[in-house]
């Protein structure tokens with residue numbers, strides 16, 4: 001493949017935004033793709049995938065290029081040269097790519113395959129944590145799967161359309177999709193495309209949501225007419241799905257500690273044709289206290305390390321800190337303790353994370369159950385990234401029995 005100057009320069013500039021300005025990779029990709037309206041599907045694919053790969057393989061490329069963590073323009077180019085050689089791109093005659101040591105790069109790459117921290121391009125602390133939590137064999141498989149490119153998955157909004165009708169509509173707009181067995185509401189894009197500019201999106205026919213994440217709302221076993229509280233609703237990915245499963249009937253209360261996220265939720269709810277959501281910012285203890293023992297269903301989509309979604313957010317490998325993981329585990333326990341009180345007797349609760357670490361998942365739930373005999377575990381699903389091919393997730397369904 002021939003490298004195009006404006007595409008590569010977009011990638012180089014994007015790396016500086018991610019590593020020097022601390023911007024999120026997915027937002028930077030979004031911005032980068034808007035840079036030139038004339039780019040076709042292949043150009044867009046190159047830009048998005050190359051930015052993600054440069055972030056994902058940062059440690060490996062640093063080691064091969066000898067750039068360590070210094071992210072100067074010169075070093076970004078050196079890392080790009082490593083990527084270009086490893087992907088077999090024909091190196092153009094540009095100043096920045098003069099004298100690239102192709103054979104040395106390939107040799108060093110082979111040599112580093114023996115060490116997991118380089119092979120999988122992860123910080124030492126994360127590797128140690130993964131091994132401690134999952135054991136070497138499982139962790140090795142998980143981290144390898146989490147380094148693959150994430151596919152674009154849509155969730156059909158059944159309040160407005162059907163899966164078949166959406167597929168047809170997108171096809172008319174030049175986007176080919178296919179269903180995924182075992183995921184009732186999911187369509188997978190055959191090729192990366194900007195779905196947000198489609199008429200189908202503007203009409204609220206779908207949301208972009210990973211296949212594993214789509215399992216969470218279904219797990220809560222909601223019915224039309226119920227009172228449901230989505231406690232950590234954020235911008236509402238799961239709330240919108242819950243509303244669709246409730247067929248817009250009943251009461252869905254979406255809460256979060258950030259008003260800005262709930263504002264986004266409201267905009268999305270309008271586009272989705274959702275009418276049964278009310279949002280509440282948790283700005284005092286009173287907000288939740290008032291709803292104690294009133295809910296048929298409670299979703300706790302807890303804040304977590306996000307280790308299960310590294311595919312989608314490869315920059316987390318470099319931004320996440322071990323202390324954050326320790327602290328978030330404490331927060332999860334507090335959240336479980338507090339929000340479980342919203343469930344009425346006979347009601348149910350789902351505790352979910354986008355992590356694959358037992359400390360955030362089954363161990364967290366077990367600790368909760370040890371001190372809460374009024375709850376019992378109905379089922380749990382530990383969604384492995386390598387077995388599912390999608391994000392790593394965890395969900396547990398608990399019933400309040402007394």
Ligand SMILES: C[S@@+](CC[C@H](N)C(=O)[O-])C[C@H]1O[C@@H](n2cnc3c(N)ncnc32)[C@H](O)[C@@H]1O
Nearest residue numbers: 231232233234235236237238256257301302303
């Ligand atoms: C995993 S994200 C939620 C994603 C969201 N449910 C979705 O499907 O798009 C976790 C959310 O918990 C929120 N959060 C963090 N601490 C919280 C707390 N103490 N109470 C309620 N929400 C909290 C965060 O702001 C974040 O939006």
